[in-house]
Amino acid sequence: MSKIHSLYVKWRAFRDLVGHPKSDAELAREIFGDDDGPVRFTKVLHGDVGCAPWIADEIVNHINKRIAGFRGARSLPVLSSQTFKGSDLALPVYAFTNRLIAAAGAVDEDRLERGHAGLLEELAIASPTAQAESRLVVERYQGTRSFAPFVPSGRRVEFRPGDKGQIAFTGVSKAPVAGYAMLTRDPAGNGQRLWEADWAETVLWLPSPFVPTLSDGRALLMPEPQPASPLPGRFIVTSVLVWDGKAIAKLDPRGANPPTAALDEEETTRFLTNLRRVLDDKQRKWAGAVTAGAAEYTVTA
Numbered sequence: 001m002s003k004i005h006s007l008y009v010k011w012r013a014f015r016d017l018v019g020h021p022k023s024d025a026e027l028a029r030e031i032f033g034d035d036d037g038p039v040r041f042t043k044v045l046h047g048d049v050g051c052a053p054w055i056a057d058e059i060v061n062h063i064n065k066r067i068a069g070f071r072g073a074r075s076l077p078v079l080s081s082q083t084f085k086g087s088d089l090a091l092p093v094y095a096f097t098n099r100l101i102a103a104a105g106a107v108d109e110d111r112l113e114r115g116h117a118g119l120l121e122e123l124a125i126a127s128p129t130a131q132a133e134s135r136l137v138v139e140r141y142q143g144t145r146s147f148a149p150f151v152p153s154g155r156r157v158e159f160r161p162g163d164k165g166q167i168a169f170t171g172v173s174k175a176p177v178a179g180y181a182m183l184t185r186d187p188a189g190n191g192q193r194l195w196e197a198d199w200a201e202t203v204l205w206l207p208s209p210f211v212p213t214l215s216d217g218r219a220l221l222m223p224e225p226q227p228a229s230p231l232p233g234r235f236i237v238t239s240v241l242v243w244d245g246k247a248i249a250k251l252d253p254r255g256a257n258p259p260t261a262a263l264d265e266e267e268t269t270r271f272l273t274n275l276r277r278v279l280d281d282k283q284r285k286w287a288g289a290v291t292a293g294a295a296e297y298t299v300t301a
Contacts, residue, residue: 005047005253005270006093009122013097013195016118017111018104020066031058046273047266056086067103076105092265093119097195116193123194123203123268124184124236125275125294134171136239136293141165141225157297159228166226167237169212169293172219176241176291178209178248181221182268186234190301201231205262209248212241232301237294240275244289251275251290 014020020027028041043049044059051059064083071079083103088096097115101107107115138157141164159165167181183204187197194202212219219241229235242248249256253270254263263271278286 003047003050004044004090005266005273007047007051007089008045008273009093009119009269010089010091010096011045012118012122013093013115014063014066014100017097017100017107017115018063018066018070019111020062027062031055031062047270051089053086056089059089060084060086063100067100071105074106079103092199093269094195094197094199101195112193116188116195119194120184120186120236123272124182125238125272125279125292134169134241134291134293136167136169136237136295138237138295138297139166139168139225140297159297159299162227164225164227165297166224167221167239167295169219169221169239169241169291170217172214172217172241175214176212176219176243177245178242179212179219179221179240180208180242180251180271181206181210181237181239182208182263183229184236184238185229185231186236187232189234189298190232199265203265203268204229205268207260207262209242209252209258210260228297228299230299232299234296234298236296238272238275239293239295241291242289243291244286247278247286247289250278250286 022030024041025038028037029035031037032040040049044051044055060083067083068078071077084099088099091099097119101112101115140157140159157165185197185202185204187194187202206221210221212221213223214220221239240251242251246256248258251271251274252258253267253274275290275292278290279292281287
């Protein structure tokens with residue numbers, strides 16, 4: 001089986017919704033049978049290496065056994081057929097999550113809430129990571145006048161029908177080489193959990209990479225203010241300014257010269273993995289290569 005870049009997100013869903021008494025390190029050693037098992041398991045989960053059929057079978061064997069135990073503890077009948085096959089690890093994230101919930105049979109509200117929060121955490125860079133002099137902000141417009149502008153990361157702007165908005169980095173003194181921007185929509189306020197919606201309704205991209213517009217010390221992600229999405233919910237913006245062109249190949253799973261387009265599910269999860277690694281670069285190889293930031297806003301019905 002080829003690399004599955006979204007497997008870490010599905011594994012997080014399994015951990016949060018069903019759980020397992022053993023740690024990842026313990027399970028990794030059972031699967032790989034050696035001391036570097038945890039490292040190998042992490043690489044498989046994040047798509048650094050391919051998920052060979054025998055590895056996929058071992059992973060779903062642990063999932064199936066745990067589901068059987070989960071159902072047994074709740075006096076639910078034994079399932080008549082195999083719950084997951086190795087190939088199911090390549091299912092889309094939400095399809096896998098729905099299958100998991102259906103197989104478990106009785107997932108309580110606390111676990112469902114934890115599962116929703118866990119997926120949301122994996123699908124966005126929720127906490128601000130921008131450099132001190134640069135902040136990602138959301139501005140709300142009505143007609144051509146801006147109100148409540150320059151709201152820093154962590155404070156949420158509310159959009160209503162007819163409002164336009166702009167997203168920008170402030171404190172920018174030079175033009176970046178490129179920019180990336182995605183929205184993660186949390187539909188919980190409208191009575192939905194992530195896996196109850198379509199991926200395309202919860203993860204939205206500004207076609208990337210793009211060249212931000214530099215204006216009065218701000219890097220505008222869109223040349224002009226745009227109408228807010230008609231879909232209601234809480235939106236988390238994850239955006240990156242690229243200062244070193246070499247960082248594009250490090251960030252973007254499509255390579256050093258990617259087309260300007262929305263990333264698909266596998267590309268998105270890999271992009272987020274790459275971004276987290278660049279931001280957590282302890283060797284400082286990529287220091288100053290990118291500026292990343294997060295901000296939130298809400299769209300009301």
